Amino acid sequence: MTQGAAAISVLGAGSYGTALAIALARNGHRTLLWGHRPEQVATLAADRCNKVFLPDAPFPASLEPEASLERAVRASRDLLIVVPSHVFADLLRQLKPFLRPDSRIAWATKGLDPASGNLLQQVAREILGEQIPLAVLSGPTFAKELAMGLPTAISLGSTDAGFARELADLLHCGRSFRVYLNDDMVGLQLGGAVKNVIAIGAGLADGLGFGANARTALITRGLVELQRLGVALGAEQETFMGMAGLGDLVLTCTDNQSRNRRFGLALGQGKSVDTAMAEIGQVVEGYRNAAEVHQLAARHGVEMPICEQVYQVLYEGKNAREAALALLGRDRKAE
Ligand SMILES: NC(=O)C1=CN([C@@H]2O[C@H](COP(=O)(O)OP(=O)(O)OC[C@H]3O[C@@H](n4cnc5c(N)ncnc54)[C@H](OP(=O)(O)O)[C@@H]3O)[C@@H](O)[C@H]2O)C=CC1
Numbered sequence: 001m002t003q004g005a006a007a008i009s010v011l012g013a014g015s016y017g018t019a020l021a022i023a024l025a026r027n028g029h030r031t032l033l034w035g036h037r038p039e040q041v042a043t044l045a046a047d048r049c050n051k052v053f054l055p056d057a058p059f060p061a062s063l064e065p066e067a068s069l070e071r072a073v074r075a076s077r078d079l080l081i082v083v084p085s086h087v088f089a090d091l092l093r094q095l096k097p098f099l100r101p102d103s104r105i106a107w108a109t110k111g112l113d114p115a116s117g118n119l120l121q122q123v124a125r126e127i128l129g130e131q132i133p134l135a136v137l138s139g140p141t142f143a144k145e146l147a148m149g150l151p152t153a154i155s156l157g158s159t160d161a162g163f164a165r166e167l168a169d170l171l172h173c174g175r176s177f178r179v180y181l182n183d184d185m186v187g188l189q190l191g192g193a194v195k196n197v198i199a200i201g202a203g204l205a206d207g208l209g210f211g212a213n214a215r216t217a218l219i220t221r222g223l224v225e226l227q228r229l230g231v232a233l234g235a236e237q238e239t240f241m242g243m244a245g246l247g248d249l250v251l252t253c254t255d256n257q258s259r260n261r262r263f264g265l266a267l268g269q270g271k272s273v274d275t276a277m278a279e280i281g282q283v284v285e286g287y288r289n290a291a292e293v294h295q296l297a298a299r300h301g302v303e304m305p306i307c308e309q310v311y312q313v314l315y316e317g318k319n320a321r322e323a324a325l326a327l328l329g330r331d332r333k334a335e
């Protein structure tokens with residue numbers, strides 16, 4: 001059990017929540033790491049390591065596993081939520097009664113609200129009201145590399161300039177973790193969700209045996225789709241040339257650490273959704289994101305052919321090869 005004030009509480013003890021908590025604690029900040037299963041938290045505390053997800057990254061002394069959500073929320077002014085997007089709203093409802101008058105909330109969750117396809121920022125505003133400062137982290141950051149202290153860069157946006165600066169100070173490490181400020185929260189959130197869907201598409205193409213040309217075309221045209229949706233929702237086009245756009249697209253479409261890419265690879269090799277999911281054994285955000293992006297694109301009248309084909313493979317039983325051919329067979333057009 002933890003007592004006293006902490007610099008920050010990370011809520012969600014999966015691979016990325018643990019990696020971010022390690023990065024914060026490595027900077028010398030007292031960091032609480034809350035997980036929703038008390039027995040898992042007890043194991044983290046006993047092992048001083050998340051053996052399931054990050055066996056090679058021991059906890060710094062200032063990282064404290066915490067089983068009580070109430071204690072984690074009350075101990076720190078700043079909360080960093082790192083749970084999968086489909087439980088994001090539930091967690092906000094659970095923690096709301098424990099919030100302090102000065103609480104500030106950031107999240108590193110990548111995705112949209114499954115019920116509405118809305119941005120998580122809208123979900124947070126609806127549940128927590130207009131006053132609480134909000135921030136989002138987004139960018140190319142595999143948990144394992146971050147936890148090991150390998151050089152990493154990320155973007156951070158906030159509704160409150162002071163919160164952005166102070167959170168960046170907590171996270172930034174001159175030797176290994178570079179934090180870029182970007183106040184386009186809409187762009188940062190959309191980048192983190194849409195790249196998951198494109199990464200499934202890139203995995204599908206590779207699973208079908210297509211080559212580097214096809215993968216690169218998917219990344220490039222995927223970026224165009226992301227920009228189109230972003231601009232329709234009021235994001236800044238330049239955001240998509242940064243960490244949360246191009247950066248995360250390239251990372252997740254090209255490296256097999258990406259669960260979304262591996263999920264697509266497995267489907268491209270002929271495995272079923274259930275088998276592919278079970279093999280990965282961790283959250284594959286792009287599966288839900290494909291339906292959410294489909295909903296959002298339709299609502300805003302934005303054409304997103306790659307995301308649409310991924311959606312049809314995942315939800316309408318379309319054959320992966322036919323989906324790829326449907327993309328190639330589209331009318332010719334200017335770039
Ligand atoms: N891993 C990465 O490299 C990166 C991940 N992200 C994003 O971070 C988010 C979290 O992903 P990640 O950590 O990788 O996922 P993991 O699959 O590694 O872990 C998910 C964690 O969430 C927990 N969880 C499930 N339901 C709840 C709930 N209702 N309340 C609290 N915790 C819950 C799980 O616990 P249990 O095991 O008990 O189900 C598990 O510990 C995602 O949105 C992802 O896109 C962003 C950048 C990088």
Ligand SMILES: O=C(CO)COP(=O)(O)O
Nearest residue numbers: 139140141142258259260
């Ligand atoms: O978001 C990520 C890296 O930036 C992690 O990607 P996956 O969820 O595909 O593993």
